Amino acid sequence: MVLLSGPNLNGNELKYVTDCIVTGWVSSVGAYVDQFEKMSAEYAGTKYAVATSSGTTALHICLVMLGVGENDLIIAPNITFIATINAIKYTRASPILIDTNELSWQMDLDLLEEFLVNETEQKENNCYHKKSGKRIPVIMPVHVLGNMCDMDRLINLAKEHHLIVVEDSTEALGSNYKGKHAGSFGLLGTFSYNGNKIITTGGGGMIITNDEALAKKAKHLTTQAKSDAFEYIHDEVGYNYRLVNVAAAMGVAQMEQLPAFLKRKREIITFYKNELSNIGDIRFQQVSEEVSPNWWLPTIMTDHQPALLKALNENKLQSRPFWVPMNKLTMFRNDEYFTHKDHSDFVYKKCLSIPCSTNITDEELKRVTEVIKKEFE
Numbered sequence: 001m002v003l004l005s006g007p008n009l010n011g012n013e014l015k016y017v018t019d020c021i022v023t024g025w026v027s028s029v030g031a032y033v034d035q036f037e038k039m040s041a042e043y044a045g046t047k048y049a050v051a052t053s054s055g056t057t058a059l060h061i062c063l064v065m066l067g068v069g070e071n072d073l074i075i076a077p078n079i080t081f082i083a084t085i086n087a088i089k090y091t092r093a094s095p096i097l098i099d100t101n102e103l104s105w106q107m108d109l110d111l112l113e114e115f116l117v118n119e120t121e122q123k124e125n126n127c128y129h130k131k132s133g134k135r136i137p138v139i140m141p142v143h144v145l146g147n148m149c150d151m152d153r154l155i156n157l158a159k160e161h162h163l164i165v166v167e168d169s170t171e172a173l174g175s176n177y178k179g180k181h182a183g184s185f186g187l188l189g190t191f192s193y194n195g196n197k198i199i200t201t202g203g204g205g206m207i208i209t210n211d212e213a214l215a216k217k218a219k220h221l222t223t224q225a226k227s228d229a230f231e232y233i234h235d236e237v238g239y240n241y242r243l244v245n246v247a248a249a250m251g252v253a254q255m256e257q258l259p260a261f262l263k264r265k266r267e268i269i270t271f272y273k274n275e276l277s278n279i280g281d282i283r284f285q286q287v288s289e290e291v292s293p294n295w296w297l298p299t300i301m302t303d304h305q306p307a308l309l310k311a312l313n314e315n316k317l318q319s320r321p322f323w324v325p326m327n328k329l330t331m332f333r334n335d336e337y338f339t340h341k342d343h344s345d346f347v348y349k350k351c352l353s354i355p356c357s358t359n360i361t362d363e364e365l366k367r368v369t370e371v372i373k374k375e376f377e
């Protein structure tokens with residue numbers, strides 16, 4: 001099976017993980033955790049980075065730190081991986097789901113603006129939902145597939161309406177907007193190192209920020225909120241959300257290879273675009289000139305999505321549909337969904353992601369495009 005987006009572990013992973021095992025520093029503290037955090041902050045251009053056990057726990061802690069709780073509403077896109085919305089639900093808040101743009105597959109900023117102007121009111125530097133009277137403290141943009149929306153406009157809309165920005169940049173390590181790294185626009189940003197992401201630690205995550213107090217608080221909350229170095233005194237209900245040193249060792253080795261991975265992702269998307277842009281009704285995600293995406297997960301849009309999914313998987317070329325839109329999942333059915341045309345449903349039904357591991361061979365890439373071309377004949 002040619003994997004959709006599998007790990008590429010041909011660098012110093014084994015060497016650094018072995019170092020952890022030989023020295024016994026396998027668990028919750030260790031030099032690799034510090035090094036991985038330092039490398040991540042430097043790479044993203046933020047002052048601080050705090051490692052977490054996953055991208056999901058990173059998002060959860062961001063919302064906890066901002067005091068999000070019951071009776072709050074959080075704005076998020078309707079097309080995202082479920083972890084974004086789950087993190088909101090963990091705090092007992094609810095999402096306001098905004099429909100997707102049918103070309104860029106990011107949150108539709110026209111709709112967002114319409115929602116903010118017509119459906120919210122601003123009182124004493126807070127944003128409130130008119131209909132329910134609930135507070136809307138935070139907006140969580142998601143850089144879907146490593147692409148980014150017009151961040152200047154998003155940040156301005158957030159400022160005008162008193163919303164704190166927490167970026168779900170878990171898919172966007174290596175993506176930039178006007179030369180500024182994804183995750184560094186909001187008060188807080190996040191990365192994920194799940195097995196299918198652009199780099200992996202097996203499982204893991206990161207919070208990035210320029211705010212020293214929030215960085216300290218994130219470290220505190222993710223390590224059981226222990227407030228004394230010796231005695232077991234904890235000053236609030238904390239979480240065991242830390243990244244272990246063995247995983248961080250992998251992370252350091254993966255970060256060393258990130259530039260090479262980004263180069264390979266670019267080669268892969270260039271190959272797919274050259275081969276497939278003129279085949280049938282195939283379209284690619286629209287990317288604006290200001291954005292330099294990481295091309296994490298090449299995805300095509302076509303009326304023939306079901307047939308292509310079937311043909312590729314039957315040929316052992318792992319391909320996957322897009323996420324089911326959040327408003328379609330039973331747990332979120334009663335949450336607010338702001339839309340005119342339900343582009344989320346359209347995008348969901350027409351998109352499929354195709355093999356793009358950084359260690360995929362040129363031969364395998366050719367097999368993917370041959371199977372797709374054959375389906376169109």
Ligand SMILES: *Cc1c(COP(=O)(O)O)cnc(C)c1O
Nearest residue numbers: 054055056081083084170192194
């Ligand atoms: C991968 C991902 C996450 C969660 O990351 P995990 O490390 O798997 O918990 C959150 N949001 C989005 C959009 C993702 O793609």
